Amino acid sequence: MNFGEVTLGHYLALSLLLFLIGLAGVILRRSLLVVMMSLELLLNAANLALVAVGKFHGLPDPQVAVFFVITVAAAEVALGLAILVAIFRIKRTTAVDQMASLRF
Amino acid sequence: MRWVVRSIVRFASGTASNRKSSQRMEPFFFWVLAVGLVASAIGLVVFRNPVTCAVCLVVTLVMEAALFVTLEAFFLAVVQVIVYAGAVMVLFLFVIMLLDVKEEARQSLPWAKVIWVVGIGGGAVIGVPRIASVFPGAGQALHWGEGKGGTSAAELGRLLFSSYGPLFLATGVLLLVATIGVVVLCRKDPEA
Numbered sequence: 001m002n003f004g005e006v007t008l009g010h011y012l013a014l015s016l017l018l019f020l021i022g023l024a025g026v027i028l029r030r031s032l033l034v035v036m037m038s039l040e041l042l043l044n045a046a047n048l049a050l051v052a053v054g055k056f057h058g059l060p061d062p063q064v065a066v067f068f069v070i071t072v073a074a075a076e077v078a079l080g081l082a083i084l085v086a087i088f089r090i091k092r093t094t095a096v097d098q099m100a101s102l103r104f
Numbered sequence: 105m106r107w108v109v110r111s112i113v114r115f116a117s118g119t120a121s122n123r124k125s126s127q128r129m130e131p132f133f134f135w136v137l138a139v140g141l142v143a144s145a146i147g148l149v150v151f152r153n154p155v156t157c158a159v160c161l162v163v164t165l166v167m168e169a170a171l172f173v174t175l176e177a178f179f180l181a182v183v184q185v186i187v188y189a190g191a192v193m194v195l196f197l198f199v200i201m202l203l204d205v206k207e208e209a210r211q212s213l214p215w216a217k218v219i220w221v222v223g224i225g226g227g228a229v230i231g232v233p234r235i236a237s238v239f240p241g242a243g244q245a246l247h248w249g250e251g252k253g254g255t256s257a258a259e260l261g262r263l264l265f266s267s268y269g270p271l272f273l274a275t276g277v278l279l280l281v282a283t284i285g286v287v288v289l290c291r292k293d294p295e296a
Contacts, residue, residue, distance in 0.1 A: 004131055005130075006131050006174075007245050007246065008241055008244055009237045009243060011171075011175070011246070012236040012239055013233050014138050016235060018145055020229065020232075021145040021146055024149055025149040028149065028221055029149065031154060033154050033157075033199065034148070034157050036196075037148060037158065037196065038149065040161060041164065044188075048172075051177045051180060052175055055246055060260055063180055066177075068268075070180075070183060071187075073192070074187055077195055078195060078282050078283070079285055081195055082285065083289060084199065084203075085199065085290055094205055
């Protein structure tokens with residue numbers, strides 16, 4: 001069984017692909033919940049690229065950056081879901097195209 | 105099957121004599137995880153039921169944790185599973201349960217947008233290997249057990265509390281502010 005060698009380019013390509021899928025989710029989906037899940041996908045794509053480059057250079061610093069990204073993402077999800085719940089109480093929907101009250 | 109298990113055990117036990125067999129395993133693990141990762145990510149975007157999407161996201165996050173292991177970021181793999189696949193996903197599922205979110209309406213798919221995204225995305229996917237190979241050193245193989253090390257939890261902790269100490273403290277403040285913000289946002293009647 002031979003799959004060739006795994007290079008840094010493989011990991012970066014995978015990260016890019018993951019980012020594109022997440023971006024498609026953010027643009028296409030209408031449910032705010034799923035849009036937020038796709039945002040997590042974007043953050044994870046960046047994390048994967050960071051860890052791969054950190055391994056490539058033999059440095060631990062990118063992993064510290066990923067650690068902070070995970071923390072900030074957790075805070076972001078908590079706040080985003082709180083806003084979602086607050087909006088749901090008023091509008092009774094989670095569809096993003098229904099949330100245009102700030103548009104003029 | 106047996107040599108798969110054997111080389112996992114050998115890799116985990118960290119013996120130096122396994123260089124050859126672990127190098128044979130690297131691409132196998134990478135491709136299995138990569139295909140699973142992309143498939144579950146596409147599932148997240150495609151499925152209509154939010155619970156299915158959440159399950160897809162959990163699978164994606166766990167697959168990525170496994171990829172972190174192949175990159176020897178063991179601590180991050182554990183944090184990924186505990187914080188992301190654990191805490192964050194529980195939050196998502198709680199909100200899905202709380203709001204009783206229904207499936208998205210079937211008729212209102214924005215077809216113009218879909219065509220644009222699939223077109224541009226398809227072009228980008230074809231270009232992905234080319235773009236990734238532009239990065240300096242992209243062709244260099246990443247082998248298990250090589251490099252300077254320094255990715256252990258102890259080393260990370262030392263960095264976190266020395267050169268990244270102020271940032272670490274700022275993260276604590278951020279989490280506190282987020283918690284207070286959530287409580288304020290979700291109060292039933294702020295005026296009363």
